[in-house]
Amino acid sequence: MELDDVRDDLTDVLISKEQIAGKIGELARRIERDYDDQRPLLVGVLKGAVMVMADLARELRIHIDMDWMAVSSYGAGTKSSGVVRILKDLDTDLTGRHVLIVEDIIDSGLTLSWLLQNLERRGAASVRICALLRKPDAAKVDVHVEYLGFDIPNEFVVGYGLDYAERYRNLKGVAVLAPHVYE
Template identity: 45%
Template sequence: MNNDIEKVLYSADDIQAAIDRLAKQLTVEYRDKKPLIVSVLSGAVLFTVDLIKKMDIMAQIDFIDVSTYFGGTATTGQLKLIHDMTADVKGRNVLITEDIVDSGRTLDYLVKLLKKRGAKSVKTVSLLNKPEGREFDVNVEYYGFKVPNEFLVGYGLDYKGYYRNLPYVGVLKLSVYSED
């Protein structure tokens, strides 16, 4: 796997330092609010777990799976709800955790869905924020790193389901996915 990486953008230590910073901010923001943390499967799981372990607040967690990629390198433009969450969001402060916000399509859908279901507030924390790829006007209130418009893998981000387990975030070599 490591041979497929053109360059490492953020090491495991870089990622943990960003998570420490975000956890401190979110602990202040959500103290006494008992938020519902909604992790977007599957990419955000590693980030979510590391983040919530460092947040000193009462919180609940749930999961939702929405996809626009279906294994490729670019969004298909079609969104599919694969697994819905089980918690009731009505009157709750909801914090969506994402691995990366790119086009914004998924986040736009989720924010509208959660507001429609009666969430008191909906905010987002993402490890990576890629504003150059934005097609939808979405707000990422908290993020670890602003990233270039390149195809990234590692620490939850994948290509065809692989590379999620890399402890760092790196740029995937074009030769790995150029045949798609």
């Protein structure tokens, strides 16, 4: 879906599909260098990271494994509740694995901080983070992100995997959702 298809629901376009593609390519080249002699396990965080994970995996020129995990701290709202729930756990044993968490967005950092600790406790050799978006002004905890796409303002955004009430995930860019849609 093009951003123009729902223009009345958006206030500002923050990142175009071309900018996203370029950044995914840059991140992939860095990941290839860092994991050159390893076979990393990419752990996509459902549902938002589906687009990032798919495009990143296709862009990488090294062998990888993939798995998915679903955690939630949002429910149906627009703000994090701070309570993390595992909705779908990994199928892969992490013992001795080099894990790369792939995220769509980092808001408060609370969910990601919890997830990082959870995966480290499972015996991974290393756990790093790749996130397309981060809202520095929303951070409540400091989480080191090894591979970061873009810093964005603390606005409610949709597109490229990010949703509101399961809508807008398939937008080909990232935009600010107009308040009239969710208020």
